[in-house]
Amino acid sequence: AQSVTQLDSQVPVFEEAPVELRCNYSSSVSVYLFWYVQYPNQGLQLLLKYLSGSTLVKGINGFEAEFNKSQTSFHLRKPSVHISDTAEYFCAVSKQGYSTLTFGKGTMLLVSP
Amino acid sequence: ETGVTQTPRHLVMGMTNKKSLKCEQHLGHNAMYWYKQSAKKPLELMFVYSLEERVENNSVPSRFSPECPNSSHLFLHLHTLQPEDSALYLCASSQDLGLAGITDTQYFGPGTRLTVL
Numbered sequence: 001a002q003s004v005t006q007l008d009s010q011v012p013v014f015e016e017a018p019v020e021l022r023c024n025y026s027s028s029v030s031v032y033l034f035w036y037v038q039y040p041n042q043g044l045q046l047l048l049k050y051l052s053g054s055t056l057v058k059g060i061n062g063f064e065a066e067f068n069k070s071q072t073s074f075h076l077r078k079p080s081v082h083i084s085d086t087a088e089y090f091c092a093v094s095k096q097g098y099s100t101l102t103f104g105k106g107t108m109l110l111v112s113p
Numbered sequence: 114e115t116g117v118t119q120t121p122r123h124l125v126m127g128m129t130n131k132k133s134l135k136c137e138q139h140l141g142h143n144a145m146y147w148y149k150q151s152a153k154k155p156l157e158l159m160f161v162y163s164l165e166e167r168v169e170n171n172s173v174p175s176r177f178s179p180e181c182p183n184s185s186h187l188f189l190h191l192h193t194l195q196p197e198d199s200a201l202y203l204c205a206s207s208q209d210l211g212l213a214g215i216t217d218t219q220y221f222g223p224g225t226r227l228t229v230l
Binding site: 004009034036041042043044045046049090098099100101102103104105106 | 117119144146153154155156158161169203205207209210217218219220221222223224
């Protein structure tokens with residue numbers, strides 16, 4: 001079985017500052033990795049995904065993530081955040097070849113002026 | 114309508130009521146999912162359907178009953194719920210289940226906020 005750990009339940013940051021949201025996973029098989037974002041009163045929207053190839057993945061809204069197999073991590077980064085990035089961010093994992101996702105508990109990103 | 118839609122967006126029900134949640138996807142996908150999102154807990158996968166057949170049921174109590182009449186529609190029938198069932202219920206769809214060795218991205222609806230009194 002797979003599991004996902006998002007160590008930070010909440011990350012406060014000032015506008016235009018860089019941010020990193022941490023995600024670690026555990027799995028006995030090869031996995032695919034995802035980051036989703038949930039804005040208030042909305043469903044989840046895919047930010048980016050790692051399936052194979054380059055370990056640095058670029059997504060929408062200026063976000064990127066790096067897959068580190070040795071550290072079993074898939075941290076999400078953005079060099080300069082905006083107020084509109086305030087949302088909850090979920091890291092998820094699936095077994096290779098399957099679409100079923102296992103999610104972390106989420107990290108609330110709070111961007112203030 | 115585009116993407117994945119869910120109705121109603123909000124629902125308040127008593128423990129003896131019977132209600133249904135509806136999900137519709139306009140993406141031509143073959144797989145659909147129900148998730149439960151409770152505060153401070155990871156999203157919990159409840160049911161998975163592929164080509165209208167249930168392929169996964171993650172130990173969900175029988176007071177939740179899914180129905181998939183066609184590949185575009187998914188229902189969650191609710192009866193005799195408990196207050197701890199209050200949560201956001203999310204529907205998602207993907208092109209397929211990814212069993213061919215690739216993973217299909219899941220697309221989510223906005224959810225139904227359920228409150229059980």
